[in-house]
Structures are given as structure tokens and as C-alpha cells.
Amino acid sequence: MAREGGGAAMAPAAAVVRYGIVGVGMMGREHLHNLAHLAGEVEWEQSVRVCVTCLADPHPESLLLGLRLAAELGLPPPQVIEAAKQRPDILVQVGLEYRYMPPVAKLIDTVKSGTLGQVRMVAIREHRFPFLVKVNNWNRFNCNSGGTLVEKCCHFFDLIRLFADANPVRVMASGAIDVNHKDEVYHGKVPDIIDNAYVIIEFDNGCRGMLDLCMFAEGSRNEQEISVVGDTGKGEAFVPESIMRVGKRAGGRDGVVTIKAEDERIKYQGLHHGSSYLEHLNFLSAIRSQGACCPAISLEDGLLSVAIGVAGQLSIEKGRFVTIEEVLSN
Numbered sequence: 001m002a003r004e005g006g007g008a009a010m011a012p013a014a015a016v017v018r019y020g021i022v023g024v025g026m027m028g029r030e031h032l033h034n035l036a037h038l039a040g041e042v043e044w045e046q047s048v049r050v051c052v053t054c055l056a057d058p059h060p061e062s063l064l065l066g067l068r069l070a071a072e073l074g075l076p077p078p079q080v081i082e083a084a085k086q087r088p089d090i091l092v093q094v095g096l097e098y099r100y101m102p103p104v105a106k107l108i109d110t111v112k113s114g115t116l117g118q119v120r121m122v123a124i125r126e127h128r129f130p131f132l133v134k135v136n137n138w139n140r141f142n143c144n145s146g147g148t149l150v151e152k153c154c155h156f157f158d159l160i161r162l163f164a165d166a167n168p169v170r171v172m173a174s175g176a177i178d179v180n181h182k183d184e185v186y187h188g189k190v191p192d193i194i195d196n197a198y199v200i201i202e203f204d205n206g207c208r209g210m211l212d213l214c215m216f217a218e219g220s221r222n223e224q225e226i227s228v229v230g231d232t233g234k235g236e237a238f239v240p241e242s243i244m245r246v247g248k249r250a251g252g253r254d255g256v257v258t259i260k261a262e263d264e265r266i267k268y269q270g271l272h273h274g275s276s277y278l279e280h281l282n283f284l285s286a287i288r289s290q291g292a293c294c295p296a297i298s299l300e301d302g303l304l305s306v307a308i309g310v311a312g313q314l315s316i317e318k319g320r321f322v323t324i325e326e327v328l329s330n
Helices: 026-041 060-072 080-085 102-112 135-140 154-164 275-288 299-318 324-329
Strands: 015-022 048-056 119-127 168-176 196-203 208-214 224-230 233-239 243-248 257-260
Touching (some): 102 224, 102 233, 102 243, 119 154, 154 208, 196 299, 299 324
Parallel strands (some): 015 048, 119 208
Antiparallel strands (some): 119 224, 196 208
């Protein structure tokens, strides 16, 4: 340490040394222990703070062990949500583009207007084709994707939560590998992702949601059928048929109205019926407003949509309800 005039030159107050550890197997976790003990064994402990900013490991189990150890040692990596809170000047939007599909967007507006009353039940049916082939077939294995309910269905869990206007409490799911990918082998391993499931979600306001997923149902008129039922009415959205239906209990079946859902702003349809294009328009509007309006889909929205998927995967594995608190605490 440099000295001047016989005294020690102290490091700046609250200086932070940030560490990122790539590989949190045996040695990586040993480094975490070293960092936790470092401040207590050097003379500059009062002026330097150790902070682990990130952990990375391609092996999910090793990464999970590393994250748990870091938390136990008081060295938890900064979470994305917390990091974003420290920079209110930066806009962050999560890419959950299904909200922007024209018939879904119309249904969202209908629900928000109160036309259906208090929402009590939300049901989404996705009956579609199997997973497409991706680079290195990464989407064929749970260890890479988190499982079908995470990788594919987070979009639907986001919509269910949005319609329910509440936070999820617990999830029950039943699913299996019944048809797809069973005859595929990659590096000696057979894919383990489910191709069909039922998922039930209970919310803190008493609303319930359900996902009906089948990925060997190419013979369907619509890939997605979304139903939202309130105490005074019902709304439905159909994709790619791009229509919405809405009816009031008082009007009965004869009072149901069918509306063609179109958005003239779409300049490029892409793979999701123009929703990704509209998603970018929304984000650009938030940027141009210089903070006057916020991005529509927050980090918290993204986190909870994935948490529901994780809970669903665990529920299938364990054969029981899984709480969202259980998922987030891990």
C-alpha cells in the first residue's frame, strides 16, 4: 500500500471490486467461498466491498448450486429487475409479443374496458404442430430450454395473468411425451420435452386460468383459442383466423358479436401475424416519449410468466401443486 508522510493512503470509501465467475463447478464454488472470506482477512476490509455481478455455467445443475451458494454466502449476483431499478433512465421491455396479435389485443381492450365484468376464468387452447428444428436441436431437451411449458408457453401464462389482473399463487399440471420426437436421437439421447399438457393456475384474487396444449394437432382451424369469462360476459380471440367474439350474459347466444381483428399499422406480418412489428412500435413510442409512457411488458411480467412455466414443469415431475413462492425462492 502506498504511504505518504508516514501514514497509509486509504482506498476510496465504499470502493467496489466486481467479480464474474464463468464455471461454477467445484473450483468455481471454491472461488465463491474465497470471495466471501476475503474482506475479513485483508487490512482494507472497511474500504473495499466485494460484489459478484454474474455467474455462468452451461450445466444447469452447477449453475443452480452456484447461485444457491452465492446467496448463502451473502454474495448474490445482482438480479436483472433490481439492476433495472437502479437505472430508471433505461427502458426495458420483455418480448412477449402475443399481447400484440390483433385479435388478442382487441380482447385485452375489451377486458380492460370492463365489458365482461370481473374476470373469473381464463382458458387458452394451443393446438399446433410439433417444435421446429433449431440450431443443434437445443429445443429437444429440458436442460436447455427449461421444458416445453417454459420455452413455449410463457407467452400464454403472461396472457392468462394479464386477463386475470392478479398474481399467480400455485400451479397444477399434467403432461407427457406421447407422440413427438420419440424416434429422434441426438448424441445418444432421446428428447425429453413434453408434447401435450393441461395446466391450471390459481391467482390471488380467486381467478383461475387453464392452458390446454397439444403439439401434434396440425388438423386445427386455429392454433390459439383464448376465452375470458367474467361475471357479466364472455370474450374470445382466435388466431390465425383473426376474429374476436364477445357476448353478454343478458343477451344470451343471440347477442354474441363477431368482430374481424385487423391493425392497419402492420407493415410486416412475420411469423406471429404482425405482433412482433407492433411490439417494436410500442417500444419506440416509449422511447420517443422520454419516459412519459412505460413499455407495456415489464421485467416482472417476464419473470412471472416464466415462473408459472417452471411451476408447471415441477408439478408434472412431482405430481402435486407447486406454489410460485416455491419457485421464486429457488
